[in-house]
Amino acid sequence: MNDDQLMTRIAAGEEAAFRLLVERWEHQVHAFHWRMTGSREEAEDLTQDTFLKVHAHAGSYRPEGRFQSWLFRIAGNLARSWARRRKIVGWVRFDIDVHDRAGRGPAPDAVVAGEQLRQQLQRALAGLPPRQREALVLRRYHDLSQRDIAAAMGTSEGAVESLLVRALDTLRRELAPEPGAG
Amino acid sequence: MNHIDTRLTAWLGGSLDRAAREEIEAHCATCADCRRLLARSEAVWSALGELPAPAPARPAWEGIAAALHPVQERAGVRDWRRWSFPAAAAAALVCGVVLGDRLAGEPTGVARILTQDIIAGTLLSEDAASDLDGLIATAWYEPAQGETR
Numbered sequence: 001m002n003d004d005q006l007m008t009r010i011a012a013g014e015e016a017a018f019r020l021l022v023e024r025w026e027h028q029v030h031a032f033h034w035r036m037t038g039s040r041e042e043a044e045d046l047t048q049d050t051f052l053k054v055h056a057h058a059g060s061y062r063p064e065g066r067f068q069s070w071l072f073r074i075a076g077n078l079a080r081s082w083a084r085r086r087k088i089v090g091w092v093r094f095d096i097d098v099h100d101r102a103g104r105g106p107a108p109d110a111v112v113a114g115e116q117l118r119q120q121l122q123r124a125l126a127g128l129p130p131r132q133r134e135a136l137v138l139r140r141y142h143d144l145s146q147r148d149i150a151a152a153m154g155t156s157e158g159a160v161e162s163l164l165v166r167a168l169d170t171l172r173r174e175l176a177p178e179p180g181a182g
Numbered sequence: 183m184n185h186i187d188t189r190l191t192a193w194l195g196g197s198l199d200r201a202a203r204e205e206i207e208a209h210c211a212t213c214a215d216c217r218r219l220l221a222r223s224e225a226v227w228s229a230l231g232e233l234p235a236p237a238p239a240r241p242a243w244e245g246i247a248a249a250l251h252p253v254q255e256r257a258g259v260r261d262w263r264r265w266s267f268p269a270a271a272a273a274a275l276v277c278g279v280v281l282g283d284r285l286a287g288e289p290t291g292v293a294r295i296l297t298q299d300i301i302a303g304t305l306l307s308e309d310a311a312s313d314l315d316g317l318i319a320t321a322w323y324e325p326a327q328g329e330t331r
Contacts, residue, residue, distance in 0.1 A: 015250075019243055019247075022242055022243050022246060023241070023242075023243065026238060026241070026242040026243075027237065027238070029242075030235070030237075030238045030242070031235035034235045034236060035233075035235060040236055040238075040239065043238075044238055044239065044240075044242070044245070047238065047242050048242055048245045048246055048249065051242060051246050052246060052249055052250075055246075055250070117229060118229070118232060118233055121226075121229050121230065121233060122233060125230075125233070136230075139191060139195060140195075140227070140230050140231070141230075141235075143195075145197065146191075146192070161188055161191070164190075164191040165187055165188060165190065165191070168190060168191065168223060168226065168227075169187075171226045171230075172219075172222045172223060172226055175225075175226055175229065176222040176225050176226050178218065178222070
């Protein structure tokens, strides 16, 4: 049974269909919220809130095969609302050890390896503006097309492209600086 | 200044068609800046793929089901309110009838029926609410057999 069929049944009040949908998507939604908030606990709460909204708005869902975009639109709205409630600029704090790079990144050919590098990458990801991070997370980890990301974020494909270019540029400067830079 | 920036994520995500990929490859073969940009971007993209997200500590359904159940509990409260008034009215009626019979002498059939039902515990059951309505009507409007009101 595909997601659209499940949503139709959920709208009709079938709790078993809702449970199946939750179990199908919970890991992806949790991973999304973890990457957006940096906190496992916050991710769990936001994951629950996401599915409760899915349940509450099942009747308004149009079964046109775009469930993933619709789901991540709800998840993204919740993540941004959470960020606004925090009212802080650096609102992501990953639960990782902090390593001070002192402005020196590894050479490009060494970027792909090592725990320290992964932590640096997490910090860099956390430092991105929320919308850049959201676009990047949806593209890299959830394999959404730019069209689907645009639908999920309520913006244009061009704006998504711009967000992704800026996010990638920041990550390159942080993690794979050009030789001689910094 | 580079020439492939706007197609980088499509390249990295593997969503470019063959012609577009070949165009970028051809450009990078002659443009050192774009070649370096592509290499650095691929390194970052690859590293991003190695960032594991932790699994949820517990199944999401547990919390979701708990959040959904209170709605059912509220419905239960409404049900309780629905039958609590007739139950209270019945209790008052029983008290009145029993008290009246006590004052008048031997218990009537009505009093016996009602007190037996209470003793049997049927009034404690939610399912008895509708039965109770009928019982009240019977007690009120129909004299027990062999008796006159």
